Every structure is written in C-alpha cells, then in structure tokens.
Amino acid sequence: MRVDRQGPYLILPVKAEWEGLTLQDIFKKKWMLPKKLVHQWRMDRAVLINGDDHHWNTPCNKGDRLKIKVLEDQEFLVAPIYADIDILFEDDHCMAVNKPPHMKTHPTEEKEETTLLHAVSFHVYATGEKRKVRPIHRLDRDTTGAVLFSKHELAGVLLDERLTKKEVHRTYWAVVDGIPSQNKGTINEPIGRDRHHPTRRRVSPGGQSAITLYQVLESSKKKNRSLIQCTLETGRTHQIRVHLSSIGHPLVGDQLYGGSSDFYRPALHGIQLSFIHPLLEENITVKAPFLDDMINLLK
Numbered sequence: 001m002r003v004d005r006q007g008p009y010l011i012l013p014v015k016a017e018w019e020g021l022t023l024q025d026i027f028k029k030k031w032m033l034p035k036k037l038v039h040q041w042r043m044d045r046a047v048l049i050n051g052d053d054h055h056w057n058t059p060c061n062k063g064d065r066l067k068i069k070v071l072e073d074q075e076f077l078v079a080p081i082y083a084d085i086d087i088l089f090e091d092d093h094c095m096a097v098n099k100p101p102h103m104k105t106h107p108t109e110e111k112e113e114t115t116l117l118h119a120v121s122f123h124v125y126a127t128g129e130k131r132k133v134r135p136i137h138r139l140d141r142d143t144t145g146a147v148l149f150s151k152h153e154l155a156g157v158l159l160d161e162r163l164t165k166k167e168v169h170r171t172y173w174a175v176v177d178g179i180p181s182q183n184k185g186t187i188n189e190p191i192g193r194d195r196h197h198p199t200r201r202r203v204s205p206g207g208q209s210a211i212t213l214y215q216v217l218e219s220s221k222k223k224n225r226s227l228i229q230c231t232l233e234t235g236r237t238h239q240i241r242v243h244l245s246s247i248g249h250p251l252v253g254d255q256l257y258g259g260s261s262d263f264y265r266p267a268l269h270g271i272q273l274s275f276i277h278p279l280l281e282e283n284i285t286v287k288a289p290f291l292d293d294m295i296n297l298l299k
Contacts, residue, residue: 075132078106
C-alpha cells in the first residue's frame, strides 16, 4: 500500500477491503488500535477524510484519502545520547538497528548507562526530528544483532500486533560447546526463574511455555564446537541460552549457563529480522553483519 507524507500527516488511500467501514471500524477492527489513541485522535481532529474531519461515523469509499497526524514532534522516551550504531533499515515509520555487545536495548533502571534506545533517539534527533521511538522487542545486553524500532505511535501499535501474531520473525546464530547428536530439533521446555540466582533462568515445570527450533549449520571436531541456527516460537528471557544449555550444549562464553570461557560474551547473534511493514504491508527482511569475531570461533 502506498503511503505518502505531508508535513506531520500520513496520507494513504482507503483500501477496497475497507469499503463501507467507518473510521471507527478501521481503527478498532482492522488496525486494533487502543481506545485511548483513537479517542485522542478524535479530540485533536487528527484524522481527515478527503480533507474533512467530520466523517468518523460515515462509511468510507475505496480511494478516499485518509490523512492521519502522527509525525508531529514528540518528546523522546530517553535523552538522545550519541553512540556509533549500524542502521540496517529505516523509513518514516520504523527502523532496524544492529545492536552492539555490552549495550542494553533500553533502560531498566532510573540511572542507566547508554542504551540502544538512547543511541537510536540521538540518530533520529540528528536528522532534525523528535519522535517517540521505542523498541518492539529486545536483545540481552551481551547479544548482538537486529532490533526493530517504531518511530511513531501508530507504527508501534501495528508492529506490536504483528509481534503478537508471530509476524515478526527473528533468526539467531549461536556457537555452542560440543556437537549435538541431532542436526535439528525442537526444544519445548518451560522456563522460569532460578530462585538461587538473581538473574539466571532455568527449565522449570512451573515456568512459562517456551519453544526453540534449532538446526546445526556447521561443526568443528577440532574445536568441539557447533554453529547453530535458532528460531523462536516464544520470547522468554535467556530462552536460547537456557534451552541449548538444557540439552548439553551451552553457548561458548556463556559461563552463567555452563559454557566455556573461550569468548568474551555469550556467542549469540540476531542474524536476520523479517517483518511485514506496519503501513506499506510489504515484507521486509534485513540481515545483520557480525560486529565481532564470533563467526570465527569454529576456525
């Protein structure tokens, strides 16, 4: 779907499948927008149909021009702070960033070190815009790879919905100790907190459901290590680390879960991110290059 921009407004055509629906129907039934956002738009007269703001309960026609004011300046969620980051994809609505190691995705404490959200906010600020950018998902502090951000509230709500519907696909590469006996498999084990450690998780019958699909891409008998590709059906904290450790193959460098100390961090990288664009409705796939020598651990 074509989406144009005019100042703070997005301009998009009413699609054939929206024919006969009111704005209220489109926003609540098609886009699943929260009532608070729809109410705010109505109070602010932020939505126009063919230049008029009085058509909230009038059925729309195919080809009508829908204008929504979502690109106005907004305060950042955190102070913009410069950090060198690799932008994998960006437009007016969302962006994908290659997260470096030793950096949190977003702040978890009031006084926080520079996070990826700080750096992304600075990147947007440097372009002359002020947007309430926020991450749609997260990676652990020491995990590298692709992270998806929304750049305005509408895009954020639509991407959250895509994530819930499992339409945001993340692929990870991990280097593990040992060589698995099976080339591929599914680990379906619930994960919960380890009551003996403040941050560690463990496979626990009383934990949250967690499903990891894995495939061995390459192995080195000399190094006794394997490169494994993982995809997630769920998104639990430390899921890949816990699950691979549970089958006897912890990540190289992941001493928290029994891995060797041969790498300076857990050897895990978000290699690919695929999603349906929140507004253009196109399939977007980005690949995140390695930011260190993790890929050389098998050599």
